[in-house]
Amino acid sequence: MLAARVLADHFDRVTVIERDQLPDGSENRPGVPHARHLHFFFKRGLMVAEELFPGVTADLQAAGSHLLDQGRDFRILYRSGWSPRAEIGLEFCTFTRPLLEATIRRHLVANPKISLLQGFEVAGLAISGDGARVEGVKIQPRHQDPNVLPEVQTLAAELVVDTSGRGSKAPEWLEAAGFAKPEETVVDAFWGYATRIYEPVEDYKKDWKVLFLMNRPPYQPRAGIIQPIEGNRWIVTIAGVMHDYPPTDEEGFLKFARSLSSPELYRAIEHAKPLSRIWGYRRTENRLRHYDKADVPQGFAALGDAVCGFNPVYGVGMTLIGLEAQALRKCLRDGKGRLDSRRFQKQVAKLVAGPWALTTGEDLRWPATQGGEITAKVKFMHWYIEQVIRLIPRSQEVFRRFQEVNHMLKPPTALFHPAVLGPVLRQAFGPKRIFAPKPQEAPARAPQHSTSTMAVRH
Ligand SMILES: Cc1cc2nc3c(=O)[nH]c(=O)nc-3n(C[C@H](O)[C@H](O)[C@H](O)COP(=O)(O)OP(=O)(O)OC[C@H]3O[C@@H](n4cnc5c(N)ncnc54)[C@H](O)[C@@H]3O)c2cc1C
Structure with a gap:
């Protein structure tokens, strides 16, 4: 749709050919099975969408999307600890993908040069x-x-x-x-997703709006994320790498959620009301x-x-x-x-x-990954990013600069800015090594979930 909007400035007629019959509202459709899973827009993506379709951010918000700050609202549990909590001016927008599509589509079809052939x-x-x-x-x-x-x-x-x-x-x-x-x-690192929509427990006490529990290469393959979406609901995705695919049945989903690197996600959904079935996805x-x-x-x-x-x-x-x-x-x-x-x-x-x-x-940090090559450059980047991740829990500056790259506001070379490179070098080679704090939550995986070692053999 973004490409169609651009073409409309240069051609008299633009036809978007779509194999699905498109819904009027924000409903799922067969042509985009990934749309049932968690989607958000980083700041740069939102900026471009807004530039091409002025007013789209306000429309998304009016429809119940959340415009959040990466530092203040998004708590990430890295392998080195929690991300620092402070507003860093990097907004991102959370919604269901069908809502995003429907909102942009409304702007698109308002352009008389563009038609949809469904x-x-x-x-x-x-x-x-x-x-x-x-x-x-x-x-x-x-x-x-x-x-x-x-x-x-x-x-x-x-x-x-x-x-x-x-x-x-x-x-x-x-x-x-x-x-x-x-x-x-x-x-291919053989990631799999399982996603469900929940109604949160009323007044559930938490210090985040988005919660992301990351996995820890090379052997702790499980991750999970909760994100607010329109209608005061949560979309919850749990994910596993190296063939450790999350189950799509009720009991298995909750058991997997309980095995993540912090009990926080499981606690949040334990008494929340499921509003959808659990959808799986493996084309990753x-x-x-x-x-x-x-x-x-x-x-x-x-x-x-x-x-x-x-x-x-x-x-x-x-x-x-x-x-x-x-x-x-x-x-x-x-x-x-x-x-x-x-x-x-x-x-x-x-x-x-x-x-x-x-x-x-x-x-490529995961031992079961197929394809690609662990070159000297990749090894160096593994080492460097690891240093950055170790710094994140105690450096808001490093966190912000790391996220500016994730949000695609800056190229990856920005990770070598002196404000990041300096602390990295001091941490790695300085006389007084300051070690990153241990994650505040000990891994809560029960022994019966230790499928990661099995998965490594694939
Ligand atoms: C589980 C999951 C979660 C994701 N989360 C995020 C996220 O949080 N943020 C983010 O930025 N990205 C995310 N992505 C990536 C994002 O979904 C894709 O990058 C994006 O959808 C790609 O858009 P596209 O238009 O290229 O292709 P698609 O979204 O796949 O759209 C292709 C369209 O073409 C139609 N089509 C296909 N073949 C034909 C044909 N022969 N004739 C006519 N029509 C056809 C399909 O029906 C479909 O409508 C996620 C992806 C997945 C799988």
Whole structure:
């Protein structure tokens, strides 16, 4: 939707083709199973959404979303202890993903140049007679009589932008049309999610609005998060890495929640009222399609998860799409309305590189991770980030700078600013080593949950 908004400034007509029938309100739909799970916008993502759709933040808030401060409201239990609690001016917005989609969609369809074609699936690319460029897409109705041959139509377009997500078939379509398929890199730490919506206990006493209990590589694989959403509800996600998938049955879910690194999450949901069933999700690998190195035909571009899907635990996907939409706008402006596809894909690759290095780097801490390589650079980053994480519980400054990178307001190189590098070097090599305090909560995992050692063998 962000890309469509950008295109509308340069083309007379923009058609968003969506295989689902879109709901009027904020309901789940089959095409985005991940939408049932916890989603939030980092500050940079929210800024871009607001820039493209002025008023969207206020609309989200009016619908019950929460605009929170990363330091004041979000308590994170790192492996070195709790994050410092103080306002740091980094807002983020929490909601259900269907509410976010519905709110942005309302802004999108208000633009007379944009139309939604619902219930139609893109089934291939239309290629020019000389085989040199993409000239449109082949579409067919999603639901049709299986005994009738699909009615495939061609929709001509000056530019086709693939935003069909992780499951994009564009690489195969390009290959079928005689273009090189982009190569893929996959780094998979085998994370799994289980998510449920709760009504909190009235006046439940807590000192957080969002609670995130992180796991601890290499052997404590379990994490959990509670986030407020519209309707004064909580969305609760528990997650496990290295095949330690959280169960989706009532008893198993609660048992898993009780085994996290602090009892705080379990305590909060123990007497809360479940409002939904428990949904599982396992498609969490980091998957990068190297369109920047492929011979991308003119008339075609790709962005979002269609180019790079991240392990969702780092929450970067939608914010990065915002930055990619801005890059699309810049490339179109520079080309006076014409897109140089190869140049654009190189811009996307540059934007992806930093978050990719950070997320895959973290996933490579887990011994069962497949794909990727533990190079000297990765080893150094493991050491450096570990030092930063050890500093976080006692340094608000380091915490803020670390979060500015997470919120994509600063590039990962900002972690080497003297205000971070200095304390890191003093901590690691200084005469008086100050050790980070031990986590305030001892790991509360019961021995019968120790599936992590099993998982390591996979
Ligand atoms: C469990 C989970 C939690 C996450 N949490 C966060 C978070 O907190 N913050 C964050 O920033 N990111 C988060 N992400 C990442 C975020 O969801 C993705 O980065 C984002 O949804 C990608 O958007 P997209 O438009 O590229 O693809 P999608 O959201 O996958 O959308 C693709 C759309 O294309 C449609 N489609 C697919 N194929 C076709 C076709 N052939 N024809 C027509 N239509 C088609 C689909 O129906 C769908 O509507 C999370 C991801 C997961 C899995």
